[in-house]
Amino acid sequence: MTQTSQNQTAIEVIKERHSVRQYESGVKIPEADLQEILSLAASAPSSWNLQHWRFLVIQDEANKQKLLPIAYNQQQVVDASAVVIVLGDLQANLVAPEVYASATPEIRDMMVKQIEGAYANNPQLARDEAIRNASYAAMQLMLAAKAKGYDSVPMGGYNPAALIQEFNIPERYVPTLMLPIGKAAKAARPTERLPLAQQVINERF
Template sequence: MTVKTQDYLSTIIRERHSVRKYDSSFTLSKEEILEILKEATLAPSSSNLQPWKFLVFQDQETKAELRSIAYNQEQVETSAAVIAVLGDREMYKNVEKVYQSAFEAGYMTEANMKQLIEGTNKTYPNAPVGTRENIAAFDAGLVSMQLMLIAKARGLDTVTMGGFDKAKFIERFEIDERYFPIVLISLGKAAAPAHKTTRLPIEDTVSFI
């Protein structure tokens, strides 16, 4: 990483803040959102099984419904889009597609591919559902943070919302039992400055051992 690249990344990290007031006239195309999500999914994931799914809300009537499910948070309705990040309890079902793709790209041998598929199919389906949910939730956090930084680098603003009625969300949007909602992310252009926050001194949270 060059010094210039490092400085740019540091600037993006420092300038990203949660925005709750959005310009409701600002819009994003489907293609722009797909580009952001495509980059976001380069985030790390356990065994590269990519245990996430995204629902993108742009229709105003649907966003109004979603706002009521999200405890009337204004940004759900006024942002250009809301991205719901779901976790995949059955991420192991992606295994053949994931490793076949890696093999075809020349990243592993066929023998290695078969070994990884076999190992995944022995391990993940037999893991407790709670364990798989923890893996999916952790990976969803990684992809969500990457999404927000990519958005900021493109001049956009975001805020994550964990506060919404997940049971109502599942019912209203007919979420398959394989998936579970984790966060909502509003995406758009700020209409007012973000409310800045501070952090604890790093010395309070780090120990060198």
């Protein structure tokens, strides 16, 4: 595949990705496809390369039924092949020694010290970083799913406290969004977009 055709493919995936809310029930994503999608999502960039995301993957029908009231009875969490709960790591600083294990001792010590200094007594930064970086992975996950022939929809409409309790999510992780993935039963609704001129500010306000 030439560079031009690769670029076209990426552009087409971005243009074709839309939020789908109705899925064919009973469709199972082959494990190889799901692992590739998650692996591509996990290649997203992150601050200090701390990879702040964790993916809680729900495929079991009984667990999807438990998600239904948590998601205010939005049927897509049951009909989709899988629901990925994208979590942000509030203590991502703790993985720094592992992330920099292959670096020289000088670089490892410098980076770990820098990260620990940034996180020390700064829960707001920890939360901001957890949500921001998990969002990079979530967007990449949606594009990877589309590239593999699956649709998705980012969901913020759910009860975080109930989700945490039902699925025993440790305090270390903050839910950022639910992401049903599967085969569309009905095409996404067309969405209006603001003119680019209304979204882009050149140089300064």
